Amino acid sequence: MKKDTSNINSLENEAIYIMREVAAQFEKPVLLFSGGKDSITLVRLAVKAFYPAKVPFPLLHIDTGHNFPETIEFRDRLCKELGLELIVRNVQDSIDEGKVKEESGRYASRNMLQTTTLLDALEEFKFDAAIGGARRDEEKARAKERIFSVRDDFGQWDEKNQRPELFDMLNGSINHGQNVRVFPISNWTELDVWSYIEKENIEIPSIYFAHKRKVFLRDGMIWSAEDDVVYRDENEEVIEKMVRFRTVGDMSCTAAVYSDAVSISKVVEEIRDSTISERGARIDDKRSEGAMEKRKQQGYF
Amino acid sequence: MEVLKIATAGSVDDGKSTLIGRILYDTKSLTSDKLKAIEDKSEQLGYDYLDFSLATDGLMAEREQGITIDVAHIYFSTKKKSYIIADTPGHVEYTRNMVTGASTSQASIVLIDARKGVIEQTNRHFFINNLLRIKDVVVAINKMDLVDYSEEVYNKIKADFTELMSKRDYQDQKITFIPVSALKGDNVVNKSNEMPWYKGEALLEHLEQLDKADIFNSGTPRFPVQYVIRPKTEEFHDYRGYAGKVYGGDLSVGDDIIVLPSKTRSKIKDIYFYDEKYETASRRSSVTITLENDINVSRGDMIVKENDIPTIDKQFTANVCWMDTDQLTPGGKYIIQHGVNKVLAKVDRINHKINPDYSGFEKNVTGLNINDIASVSFKLNKPIFYDQFKNHRTNGSFIIIDPQSNNTVGAGFIQ
Ligand SMILES: Nc1nc2c(ncn2[C@@H]2O[C@H](COP(=O)(O)OP(=O)(O)OP(=O)(O)O)[C@@H](O)[C@H]2O)c(=O)[nH]1
Ligand SMILES: [Mg+2]
Numbered sequence: 001m002k003k004d005t006s007n008i009n010s011l012e013n014e015a016i017y018i019m020r021e022v023a024a025q026f027e028k029p030v031l032l033f034s035g036g037k038d039s040i041t042l043v044r045l046a047v048k049a050f051y052p053a054k055v056p057f058p059l060l061h062i063d064t065g066h067n068f069p070e071t072i073e074f075r076d077r078l079c080k081e082l083g084l085e086l087i088v089r090n091v092q093d094s095i096d097e098g099k100v101k102e103e104s105g106r107y108a109s110r111n112m113l114q115t116t117t118l119l120d121a122l123e124e125f126k127f128d129a130a131i132g133g134a135r136r137d138e139e140k141a142r143a144k145e146r147i148f149s150v151r152d153d154f155g156q157w158d159e160k161n162q163r164p165e166l167f168d169m170l171n172g173s174i175n176h177g178q179n180v181r182v183f184p185i186s187n188w189t190e191l192d193v194w195s196y197i198e199k200e201n202i203e204i205p206s207i208y209f210a211h212k213r214k215v216f217l218r219d220g221m222i223w224s225a226e227d228d229v230v231y232r233d234e235n236e237e238v239i240e241k242m243v244r245f246r247t248v249g250d251m252s253c254t255a256a257v258y259s260d261a262v263s264i265s266k267v268v269e270e271i272r273d274s275t276i277s278e279r280g281a282r283i284d285d286k287r288s289e290g291a292m293e294k295r296k297q298q299g300y301f
Numbered sequence: 302m303e304v305l306k307i308a309t310a311g312s313v314d315d316g317k318s319t320l321i322g323r324i325l326y327d328t329k330s331l332t333s334d335k336l337k338a339i340e341d342k343s344e345q346l347g348y349d350y351l352d353f354s355l356a357t358d359g360l361m362a363e364r365e366q367g368i369t370i371d372v373a374h375i376y377f378s379t380k381k382k383s384y385i386i387a388d389t390p391g392h393v394e395y396t397r398n399m400v401t402g403a404s405t406s407q408a409s410i411v412l413i414d415a416r417k418g419v420i421e422q423t424n425r426h427f428f429i430n431n432l433l434r435i436k437d438v439v440v441a442i443n444k445m446d447l448v449d450y451s452e453e454v455y456n457k458i459k460a461d462f463t464e465l466m467s468k469r470d471y472q473d474q475k476i477t478f479i480p481v482s483a484l485k486g487d488n489v490v491n492k493s494n495e496m497p498w499y500k501g502e503a504l505l506e507h508l509e510q511l512d513k514a515d516i517f518n519s520g521t522p523r524f525p526v527q528y529v530i531r532p533k534t535e536e537f538h539d540y541r542g543y544a545g546k547v548y549g550g551d552l553s554v555g556d557d558i559i560v561l562p563s564k565t566r567s568k569i570k571d572i573y574f575y576d577e578k579y580e581t582a583s584r585r586s587s588v589t590i591t592l593e594n595d596i597n598v599s600r601g602d603m604i605v606k607e608n609d610i611p612t613i614d615k616q617f618t619a620n621v622c623w624m625d626t627d628q629l630t631p632g633g634k635y636i637i638q639h640g641v642n643k644v645l646a647k648v649d650r651i652n653h654k655i656n657p658d659y660s661g662f663e664k665n666v667t668g669l670n671i672n673d674i675a676s677v678s679f680k681l682n683k684p685i686f687y688d689q690f691k692n693h694r695t696n697g698s699f700i701i702i703d704p705q706s707n708n709t710v711g712a713g714f715i716q
Pocket of ligand 1: 311312313314315316317318319320327352354357367368369370389390391394444445446447482483485708
C-alpha cells in the first residue's frame with residue numbers, strides 16, 4: 001500500500017506532483033542546481049517523478065567561483081551517475097564582461113552578483129520555468145512565496161501582486177517574456193529535508209558533516225579560513241575546530257557551526273534540537289531587515 | 302505524523318498574525334535568531350511588548366503598515382502533529398489571498414476582536430470558510446484582555462455568531478468557540494487563569510486532538526492524468542505509464558476502470574511509486590499507473606472506476622469567487638483549469654450575487670467586481686468530468702484564467 005499518512009510522504013507526493021506539472025505545462029524548464037542539500041533533494045524528487053524515463057529537463061548551476069570545492073566535485077559526479085544534463089554559467093564571466101562589479105572589503109560576496117548571471121542564462125536558453133529549492137520556512141519573505149511564482153522580463157518578483165494559488169491547481173500560463181520560478185519543496189522545513197535525506201539514503205557533500213577545519217571567528221560567526229575567498233583581517237586568528245555547514249551557499253557568506261554530527265542521523269538529531277535557524281549562519285540575510293525581499297525583487301532566487 | 306493545514310481568517314487587526322506568533326513563541330518554535338529579530342524590531346517601533354505579528358508579516362510593506370498583505374506559510378510541530386498555518390490577510394482588498402490560504406486548509410481559525418464583535422468581514426470570512434467546506438472551524442474571540450476577560454462579552458459574541466451559523470449552507474461544519482488573548486497568551490497554548498468561567502480547551506489543545514476523520518474530506522477515487530511516461534529505452538521499450546495524483550479514494554491493481562473522455566475500458570495493471578510496485582495507491586499519493594490494454598491516454602484525461610463515473614458535461618453552474626479588478630460579465634471568455642485539464646469557457650449567465658454577510662441574494666447583476674461571490678453558469682468548448690464540490694473537493698473545484706493576462710482571476714465551486 002502506498003500510504004500517504006506521514007508528513008514526509010505527503011510532502012514527497014506534493015513535490016512529485018509539482019515536478020510533473022512543470023514538465024507538462026512548460027516548454028523549456030530547467031532545474032537550478034547549487035550543489036546544496038535542497039537542490040540535491042530536488043534532483044532526487046525529479047528522478048522519482050519521471051522514472052523509468054529520464055528527467056525531462058537539464059540542471060543549471062550558477063557558479064560563483066567561490067563554491068566549496070567539495071560541492072563542485074559532488075555535482076559533477078551526481079550528474080554523471082544519473083545521466084543528467086548539466087549547464088554551468090560563471091559569475092566570473094559576468095564580471096569579465098563588465099556586467100557586474102566585484103564587491104570589495106570585509107563583507108564582499110558574490111552572492112548578489114549571481115542574479116545577473118542567472119537571468120542571462122535563463123534568457124540565453126529561453127528557459128520558461130526554473131525549479132528551485134527555496135523553502136518557505138527559511139526566511140520571512142520566502143514564507144510569502146507561491147509555488148508557481150511568475151517573474152517579469154527582468155526576473156522581478158511583484159510581491160504585492162501575486163497570483164492566487166488555489167487547492168493544488170497550478171497555473172503555469174505566462175505571457176511572452178515572463179517566466180516562472182517553481183518551488184516544489186516550498187512546504188518542507190529544514191528538518192523535513194534532512195529526514196528525507198536520511199530516509200532515502202541520499203548522498204550529500206562532505207562539508208555538511210562535522211569535520212576539522214581551519215576557521216576564524218567574526219561577529220559571533222565561524223568562517224572558513226581554508227581558502228582565500230573569505231576576507232580575513234590580519235588580527236583575525238585562525239584556529240582549528242570541528243565544524244559543519246548547514247547551508248552551502250557562496251563560501252563568502254556561509255558561516256559554519258560547531259558540530260560533532262558526523263553522520264546523517266546525528267545531523268537530523270542536531271537540527272531537531274537546534275535553537276537557531278539555518279539562515280542564522282548566512283551573512284547575506286543580515287545586511288538589512290528586508291535583505292531577502294529586496295534580492296528577490298531583483299530576480300534573485 | 303500527520304500534517305494539519307490551518308488557515309486564519311477574520312477582519313483586519315483582529316490579531317491573526319499575533320496569534321500565530323504567540324503559538325510559535327509558546328511552543329518554543331521560534332529560533333533564537335528569529336526571536337531576537339522580533340525583540341529588536343519591537344523595541345525599534347517603541348513597543349513595550351513583543352509584537353508577535355512580526356514573526357509572520359515578512360514583507361517590508363507589511364511591517365511598515367502593520368498589516369498582512371499576502372499569505373505567509375508558517376511551520377511548526379508538536380510531538381503529535383506537524384502544522385502548516387497559512388496566515389491570511391484580513392483586509393477586504395486582499396480577500397483573494399485569504400481564499401488562497403483557506404483553499405488548501407483542513408481547519409480554520411476565525412478571529413474576532415472582542416471589542417468589536419461580529420462584523421461584516423467576520424461574516425464574509427466565515428461564509429468563505431463554509432463555501433470551501435472546511436470541516437473544523439475555531440472561532441477565537443480575541444483581545445479578551447481588553448474587555449476584562451468578561452464572560453458576558455464572550456457570550457454575546459458567541460450568540461451573534463451562532464445566529465450566523467444557522468444560515469450557513471454546509472451545516473456539518475464543526476464550530477468551536479474559544480476566548481483568547483493572542484497578545485498575552487491566554488488560552489492559546491496554555492489555559493488561562495484569567496477566565497475560570499471557560500471550561501473548554503486552549504486553542505492548541507483543540508488542534509492537537511483533531512482526528513483525520515474530523516478534517517479530511519474524502520470521496521470517490523479520481524485519477525486525472527498529469528503526464529504520460531514513455532521511457533523508450535531498451536529495458537522499458539513498451540512501457541506507457543500514466544503519472545498523476547489519486548484524489549478522493551484509493552485505486553488498486555485489478556480495478557476495472559474507464560478512461561474519460563474516450564470511455565475506453567481497461568484494468569489497472571501495475572501501480573508504481575518510483576521503482577517499486579504497490580497493490581494500492583491511496584488518495585493524495587503521486588503514482589504512475591499502467592493499464593492492461595494499450596489505449597490512447599493523454600494529459601487531462603481521467604481514469605475512474607467503472608461503476609463510479611463523474612458527470613461529463615459541457616456546461617455547469619458554480620459558485621465563483623471573483624478575484625480580478627476587471628469585471629466578469631456575461632459572454633466573457635476565459636480558460637477554466639479544472640485540475641490539470643484546461644478548457645475554453647464562456648460565461649452563460651450570472652444567476653445571482655451572494656451577499657457574504659448572509660443578507661441574501663442579489664438578482665439581475667450585470668457584472669462581478671473583485672471579491673464578489675456569485676452563482677455563475679458556464680458553457681465549455683469541450684466536456685469536463687466533474688463532481689459537485691460538496692461531494693468532491695478536488696474534482697468539484699476549478700480556477701478561472703484570463704486568456705489575455707494569463708492571470709488567475711477567479712475560483713469556482715461546482716454546484
Ligand atoms: N491587547 C491586545 N492586543 C492584541 C491582541 N491580539 C492582537 N493585538 C494587537 O492588535 C493589532 C493587530 O494585530 P495583528 O496580529 O497584526 O492583526 P491581523 O489580524 O493579523 O491583521 P491583518 O493581518 O492586517 O488582517 C496589533 O497591534 C496587536 O498587537 C490581544 O489579544 N490583545
Ligand atoms: Mg496579519
